[in-house]
Amino acid sequence: GRYLDFHAYEQSLLYYKPKEFIGKSIFDLFDKSFASDVHEIILKAIKRNEVVDHSYSLDFKDGRKYFESRHVAINKEKVLAVVREITDKVISEQQLEKSEQKYRNLVAQASDAIFLADEKGNLLEMNQKGLELTGISTDQVNSFNLNSIIKLENANGLSLLELINQDGKALEEAILFSQGNKETAVEISCKTTFQGQIQGIIRDITVRNNYIKSIQQQNEKLKEIAWIQSHEVRAPLARLLGLTEFLINYKSLNEQEKSKILDSIKLSAEELDLIIREVVHKTEDAENIID
Numbered sequence: 588g589r590y591l592d593f594h595a596y597e598q599s600l601l602y603y604k605p606k607e608f609i610g611k612s613i614f615d616l617f618d619k620s621f622a623s624d625v626h627e628i629i630l631k632a633i634k635r636n637e638v639v640d641h642s643y644s645l646d647f648k649d650g651r652k653y654f655e656s657r658h659v660a661i662n663k664e665k666v667l668a669v670v671r672e673i674t675d676k677v678i679s680e681q682q683l684e685k686s687e688q689k690y691r692n693l694v695a696q697a698s699d700a701i702f703l704a705d706e707k708g709n710l711l712e713m714n715q716k717g718l719e720l721t722g723i724s725t726d727q728v729n730s731f732n733l734n735s736i737i738k739l740e741n742a743n744g745l746s747l748l749e750l751i752n753q754d755g756k757a758l759e760e761a762i763l764f765s766q767g768n769k770e771t772a773v774e775i776s777c778k779t780t781f782q783g784q785i786q787g788i789i790r791d792i793t794v795r796n797n798y799i800k801s802i803q804q805q806n807e808k809l810k811e812i813a814w815i816q817s818h819e820v821r822a823p824l825a826r827l828l829g830l831t832e833f834l835i836n837y838k839s840l841n842e843q844e845k846s847k848i849l850d851s852i853k854l855s856a857e858e859l860d861l862i863i864r865e866v867v868h869k870t871e872d873a874e875n876i877i878d
Contacts, residue, residue, distance in 0.1 A: 588613040588626045591665070600652070600672055602645050629666045632658040642673075653677040700789035708733035708748045708785065720773075720791060722766030733785070737775060738762045747775070755779050763789065772796050823859040827852060 589612045595601055601608075603616060613622040625641070632639045639658045644651050656670040700717030704710050710723075710731045718725065721736060737747045739761045750757045756778035763771045777787025830852045834845070 588622065588629060602647070628656075628658050632666050633660045633663060636660050644677075699791075702733075702787055702789065704733055704785040704787075706779075706783045706785070711784070717789065720763065720765065720771065720789065722769070736764050737773075737789075738764065747777075751777065751779060751785060757787075760792065823855040823862065826855040827859065830855070 589610065590608050591610075593601075593605060593609070598605075608616055613625050616622070617625070621643070624643070628639050628641045637659075641656045641658065642654070643656070644653045651674075652672060653674045653676075654670050655673045656668050658666050658668050661667050697714055697716055700720045701714045702710060702717050703712040710728045710733070713721070713723065713728050717723075718728075721731075723731060734746050734748055739745065739747055739750065739757075739759050741760065745753070747757060747759075747761070750759070758776045759774070761773055761775050763773045765771060772792050774790045774792050775787060776790075777785055780786050830848050834840070834848055840848070
């Protein structure tokens, strides 16, 4: 493991100056662990008579640098090592790994189902929410096709894949068929990627649909209340107004005539009271629909 000669296009990449390492053993220059690793690589290159790669890092004054070396035996006693710096490459890979890990964490923790499928709609990947929504286990994902679990509701009879192939994307409401024959109302948004794959999001819209349905039911109730107020209330109210005006304008009525008019007023008031009670009841029902 003794250094005999060297050639470097840039001596700033040397950990030691030439006069400091020429003629010295790797065990004289580096810690035992690192020196042992390099020595093992040298012996392997000589013994196998083949190229042996080795990646490592060294801490320079201006920071850590990464290197990749290739060792090839010249004879049974000497090995030629070709070393190149790969710091930029390693840092880029580390940053990419961090970015990919961050993306994977976001996908894994998303509240919507996220999937990736091939151009034929065969599922390749699905996040945890997707597995929960579909009832598919991780090892079963690749056994399912989008068309087998998604049925579009308003796409003129087209399947999801047909729509994607036609437009390159899709944003539709659909029915999701999960394991156990459960049907879930969903909204699916997907598009084809540059690689020809299909990437998409599936959102459970059951709560949203139920809320819209309750709003519609409430509106129907309110329409019914409005009709009652504008039609059924008008008749007894008109009679009340007419009878009271009659009493006021005709002073010469005898007691029997007055009694009949008062009875009619009472009946009209009771009828109006029943209608008002019905309106109140229907109003409470309308409020309870949203609650």
